[in-house]
Amino acid sequence: MPRLPQTDPGITPQPIRPGIDVSINGKPFRHTGDPAMPLLWYLRDVLRLTGCKYACDDGSCGACSVLVDGKLAQACGVTMQKLQGRSITTVEGLAQADGTLHPLQQAWIDEDAILCGYCQPGMLIAAADLLARKYDPSDSDIDGIGNLCRCGSYPRVRAAIKRAAAAMKGARK
Amino acid sequence: MTRPHDAARRRFLKVLGSASGALIVGMRLPARADTPDELLGDALLPLNPYVRIETDGTVVIGARDPEVGQGIRTAEARVIAEELDADWPRVVVVPLPLGAEDGNGEPRWTFGHQEARGSTGMPAAWNDLRTVGATARNLLVRAAAQRFGVNARRLQTRLGKVIAPDGRMLDYGELATAASLLPPANIAPKLKSPEVFRLVGQDAGDVDARGIVTGRELHAIDQLPGNALVAVIARCPYPGGALKALDADAARALKGVAQVLTIPKPAATELLGARPLAAGVAVLAQDTWTALRGRELLKIEWKPGAPVHGDDALAAPLDARFEEAPSTQVRDDGDYDHARKLAHRAVQARYRIATVAHAELEPSNCIAQVADDNALIIAPLQNPRGALDAVQQLTGLRPSQIEIRLPRSGGGMGRTLDNDHAAEAVMLAKAAKHPVKLMWTRADAFANDPYRPFAVHDISAGLDRKNRITAWRQRIASTSRLAGRGEPRERWWLSEAHPDDLPAGLVDNYRLDWFALDSLLPRGNWRAGGHGINAFAVQVFLDEIAAATRQDPLQLRLDLLGEPRQLPYRGHGGPVLDTGRLAQVLKLAADAIGWTKKRNDGHGLGLAFHFTYGGYVAHALEVSMQGTRLVMHKAVIAADLGRVINPLGARAALEGATLDGLSTALGLRITLKDGRIAQQGFRDYPLATMTQMPREVQTILVPSQEAPTGAYEMGLPGAAPAFANAVFAATTVRVRSLPILPELMRLL
Numbered sequence: 001m002p003r004l005p006q007t008d009p010g011i012t013p014q015p016i017r018p019g020i021d022v023s024i025n026g027k028p029f030r031h032t033g034d035p036a037m038p039l040l041w042y043l044r045d046v047l048r049l050t051g052c053k054y055a056c057d058d059g060s061c062g063a064c065s066v067l068v069d070g071k072l073a074q075a076c077g078v079t080m081q082k083l084q085g086r087s088i089t090t091v092e093g094l095a096q097a098d099g100t101l102h103p104l105q106q107a108w109i110d111e112d113a114i115l116c117g118y119c120q121p122g123m124l125i126a127a128a129d130l131l132a133r134k135y136d137p138s139d140s141d142i143d144g145i146g147n148l149c150r151c152g153s154y155p156r157v158r159a160a161i162k163r164a165a166a167a168m169k170g171a172r173k
Numbered sequence: 174m175t176r177p178h179d180a181a182r183r184r185f186l187k188v189l190g191s192a193s194g195a196l197i198v199g200m201r202l203p204a205r206a207d208t209p210d211e212l213l214g215d216a217l218l219p220l221n222p223y224v225r226i227e228t229d230g231t232v233v234i235g236a237r238d239p240e241v242g243q244g245i246r247t248a249e250a251r252v253i254a255e256e257l258d259a260d261w262p263r264v265v266v267v268p269l270p271l272g273a274e275d276g277n278g279e280p281r282w283t284f285g286h287q288e289a290r291g292s293t294g295m296p297a298a299w300n301d302l303r304t305v306g307a308t309a310r311n312l313l314v315r316a317a318a319q320r321f322g323v324n325a326r327r328l329q330t331r332l333g334k335v336i337a338p339d340g341r342m343l344d345y346g347e348l349a350t351a352a353s354l355l356p357p358a359n360i361a362p363k364l365k366s367p368e369v370f371r372l373v374g375q376d377a378g379d380v381d382a383r384g385i386v387t388g389r390e391l392h393a394i395d396q397l398p399g400n401a402l403v404a405v406i407a408r409c410p411y412p413g414g415a416l417k418a419l420d421a422d423a424a425r426a427l428k429g430v431a432q433v434l435t436i437p438k439p440a441a442t443e444l445l446g447a448r449p450l451a452a453g454v455a456v457l458a459q460d461t462w463t464a465l466r467g468r469e470l471l472k473i474e475w476k477p478g479a480p481v482h483g484d485d486a487l488a489a490p491l492d493a494r495f496e497e498a499p500s501t502q503v504r505d506d507g508d509y510d511h512a513r514k515l516a517h518r519a520v521q522a523r524y525r526i527a528t529v530a531h532a533e534l535e536p537s538n539c540i541a542q543v544a545d546d547n548a549l550i551i552a553p554l555q556n557p558r559g560a561l562d563a564v565q566q567l568t569g570l571r572p573s574q575i576e577i578r579l580p581r582s583g584g585g586m587g588r589t590l591d592n593d594h595a596a597e598a599v600m601l602a603k604a605a606k607h608p609v610k611l612m613w614t615r616a617d618a619f620a621n622d623p624y625r626p627f628a629v630h631d632i633s634a635g636l637d638r639k640n641r642i643t644a645w646r647q648r649i650a651s652t653s654r655l656a657g658r659g660e661p662r663e664r665w666w667l668s669e670a671h672p673d674d675l676p677a678g679l680v681d682n683y684r685l686d687w688f689a690l691d692s693l694l695p696r697g698n699w700r701a702g703g704h705g706i707n708a709f710a711v712q713v714f715l716d717e718i719a720a721a722t723r724q725d726p727l728q729l730r731l732d733l734l735g736e737p738r739q740l741p742y743r744g745h746g747g748p749v750l751d752t753g754r755l756a757q758v759l760k761l762a763a764d765a766i767g768w769t770k771k772r773n774d775g776h777g778l779g780l781a782f783h784f785t786y787g788g789y790v791a792h793a794l795e796v797s798m799q800g801t802r803l804v805m806h807k808a809v810i811a812a813d814l815g816r817v818i819n820p821l822g823a824r825a826a827l828e829g830a831t832l833d834g835l836s837t838a839l840g841l842r843i844t845l846k847d848g849r850i851a852q853q854g855f856r857d858y859p860l861a862t863m864t865q866m867p868r869e870v871q872t873i874l875v876p877s878q879e880a881p882t883g884a885y886e887m888g889l890p891g892a893a894p895a896f897a898n899a900v901f902a903a904t905t906v907r908v909r910s911l912p913i914l915p916e917l918m919r920l921l
Contacts, residue, residue, distance in 0.1 A: 034462065041462040045403070046398045050395035051388015053583070054461075055534045058614045060855040063534060091388035105386040112378045112821050115829050116242025117385035118392060118583025136197045143864035148855060150534045150584050152832025155870045156825065156865045 025093030062147030230346030256306030260333030292883030412480020516635025535583025623697025777903025788887030834892030
């Protein structure tokens, strides 16, 4: 088959750049920048997943909580170089692809556990981690969540976790 | 020809059609009603809408005040939707930007109230915004009257529909285009009578809730224009200090760093709040991480300013200071000295309230884009008018050339009533000739903050034979937060001492003196202002009198409040204070905590009440010592806030402020080390976690037809004294200092 003459598209294909492969909310990404960059800034500045909030730098507040291979972590304290091949879930990945909310998200809305809203994504991730470990958490279990809220949403967060636990228990039956 | 009457109306209400056939209703507030029509000119045209009704029936409501967690977006939208009879599930709420036009010498504010200060948003909205909804409804009804061939007075509205007497219905969406072509009514539309309210007074969840739980809601810090450089600033850690030497070679050499710029030490003549807090060196880079790394590579020598004073240094010489004449005698009723001499017994105590920082969870940040003829600012801003002023001063631009967007803020707590972050970002964007996103780190926020003032209250009371309070002298020494803000010294007491705060007006011989202190640290507005400090001293002292005279703390307070009556109140929240409303909330709180129940479980109960910005609030706390651990079991808040627009939101605000007050009272203080702030993060400024806070929090709202007061700050002042009083009941240890925990551990 004769080939048609082609014009030069002016684009030189780039070799595949080496980098750190991570899965974020089920989608593959390659980080080609500074391997020492904390996950927090990769999520916020590069991927624009800003549900991961910045508030403290030293892992003391929980606002940037994420799940790394299902385990709770603070994104400000994990550098990209430690994440090769890992799966990360952020608050943006809690809901199902069709938009159906996670029972925790629905419970947060139902209990109006919002106020300024800045700590709530981190709270939700911490709660998801708790419910993955304890189906029916006691008050003391919930007290183990050390995320900081300056607005004082704790009573509503507590009620929302209990509500979500009950809903998930019902769904398992 | 335009009749003056029409012109006045046009100025007030603005109805626009749009290309898509939507009905748009805006409002011009009568603040500048004296402005001649011709000066308004074209400025009328770009008016942003409060209400837009789409042809599909969607109602878009613009919320004007900055949302900092107080729930104002939801509450304002409910007020407009109520008068509009909108179908709430079809309401979409969007934040309005700052509405400012070029005025005659000063900006003209097109949306009226736009700030988060002193819980003033809701009272202003109640006055202004009902008309917006009613006007839109009026137009829709008149459009429907034409379609139905029925007199408009015979039509009803409900859930986004106009209903004819024969049952025919038209959706607002079907009427939007026709309504947009009608002139506004020539008399102000009638407002609803409260008994037919469907939304006001009912619970409504936060309108941004779904965005927040899915991580999609963009707080100010979450925005990042693609072309912006991220800036971080190394600020002088010594208050009042300056840059001595800088070597920025290594920072400049870092890949991704675009520029290194300096911010000079602010001149003494520049007012706090409109200029940077400190001298600094800014690193502008492609992303936050690179900017932070670049900042670490800076080699900086700072020149300290005049030595600053921490709380201990300020408190030490007060014995002598209190013997001198006060800076201001704030109030002097009767004859305190004489009554004190005649008193049967005396009680005296001194209270100390630590300097604290704002520590709002979203650190300061600001996006600034500055060109020759326009500027854009996106930031957490509680005081956007002040931000506009700062931007104007720095750029020389006119109000109409400056766009200020108001995204949701992660807290605020008074921090962003100051616009130093906006000033920094504008200075950097101007110098860099490039859009900038300024980021503060947590450590930055502790090191440079307009801190809450330090205060010492020294109170003496004289009692008669029946243990009634006949003389009260309160001496307040504090570092006024009005220093450095363009106020003359003789007015500095205004932020510190409220002349009509109780027990003024209840005690015949009452003296309130203020003594000026200065730490040389910048000070600013902190949630509930002076009320958050002063209520502690008064309400703990009342408990001390009760303990000294073996009176019941509840009965002593009720006796002091006396017969229900109105006292004049000159401050914000006045013109009157109703002692009956305070007594009512106090009794409700005491009942709910089980005040009269005999206890043998070692738990202690504490009470407090306070009148804040028009709101009447009482707190009751139940605490115990479990070994060396102080446990808060239950908190009760009883509040009379006038008419409550959204009870769910008001309860959130009251609970939240109470927990904020308890967290701050428990363990928070700012201290100095080597001439700089010692605290660098939450590890040494421990906001309370869930486990330290009461598991049970009960909020009681008193039904009221009085004008709404707002809700966000009223829950704070009484929390700390109720807590301290409960600690005394549980431990017999009287804590006279904030924060409580370190002092309790020292005394135990």
